[in-house]
Amino acid sequence: MTKKERVPSISPLLTVAGLEQSFGGVMALAGVSFQVPPGLIYAVIGPNGAGKTTLFNALCGFYQPSAGSIRFDDQELLGLPPYRVAARGIARTFQNLQLFFNMTVLENVMVGGHLRARTGLLSAALRLPWVRREERQLREWARAALDLCELANRAEQPAGALPYGLMKRVEIARALIAQPRLLLLDEPAAGLNDTETLALQGLIARIRDAGVTVLLVEHHMPLVMSVSDRLLVLDYGSVLAEGAPSDIQADPRVVAAYLGGEVQYAV
Numbered sequence: 001m002t003k004k005e006r007v008p009s010i011s012p013l014l015t016v017a018g019l020e021q022s023f024g025g026v027m028a029l030a031g032v033s034f035q036v037p038p039g040l041i042y043a044v045i046g047p048n049g050a051g052k053t054t055l056f057n058a059l060c061g062f063y064q065p066s067a068g069s070i071r072f073d074d075q076e077l078l079g080l081p082p083y084r085v086a087a088r089g090i091a092r093t094f095q096n097l098q099l100f101f102n103m104t105v106l107e108n109v110m111v112g113g114h115l116r117a118r119t120g121l122l123s124a125a126l127r128l129p130w131v132r133r134e135e136r137q138l139r140e141w142a143r144a145a146l147d148l149c150e151l152a153n154r155a156e157q158p159a160g161a162l163p164y165g166l167m168k169r170v171e172i173a174r175a176l177i178a179q180p181r182l183l184l185l186d187e188p189a190a191g192l193n194d195t196e197t198l199a200l201q202g203l204i205a206r207i208r209d210a211g212v213t214v215l216l217v218e219h220h221m222p223l224v225m226s227v228s229d230r231l232l233v234l235d236y237g238s239v240l241a242e243g244a245p246s247d248i249q250a251d252p253r254v255v256a257a258y259l260g261g262e263v264q265y266a267v
């Protein structure tokens, strides 16, 4: 009997098909389709207003698209509320910083872990023994996330006292504590200086190497082109191009619509 050949499994982690989202007369997503293989850094680029943040909001369940499908690990996400999408293994950071400035870095990160833990408010208030165990567990997870983000020595400082670049990394650590399989980063380099951007580049690569697939929305082209494995270019809510960074850089349509012209970067 011949041995059955093992076909390598390359099914995508995320398959978006025909996604549509409109606001009044504006088609923010006009039938967007793409696939993200597992284990990659997959960037989404395009001019302001192209629909990048809308895409993230649709993926996370914040918006309910009018058409299309979002399959994650072969299960449909469309129609699920945000907390159930998060429970399936998708975490995100926001374009605008969302930290509790008076809380420590560690506490800010622990906030992101409550979804993974099972403690409800009532049992927390009653201080049941397993709640304290969970608190310890949460603390451990938070410290691991801080280690990966090279923030371990900042754990006890108030988040509001950190330089901006490190605040952005606290947000990433907070998303990582939930142990997502897919991490969505919305313009993580916005407002960072060159040194901070380089550190961010290293961090994004480490996150991928730790087994988390990364979906990256970013305007900083040197960062995008050096860290991404694959790129999707959106323009007016539609896919303009998709491919490896070198193909995208050489694509005349992309150069005309985005890379070559006078691009208004978001700050």
Ligand SMILES: Nc1ncnc2c1ncn2[C@@H]1O[C@H](COP(=O)(O)OP(=O)(O)O)[C@@H](O)[C@H]1O
Binding pocket: 023, 026, 027, 028, 046, 047, 048, 049, 050, 051, 052, 053, 054, 055
């Ligand atoms: N909540 C909203 N209400 C109305 N219009 C929106 C909303 N969110 C996004 N839009 C519109 O959808 C389009 C895409 O926006 P967005 O996804 O934020 O683009 P990007 O993140 O690529 O800059 C823009 O025309 C924007 O004005």
Ligand SMILES: [Mg+2]
Binding pocket: 052, 053, 054, 095
């Ligand atoms: Mg945006």
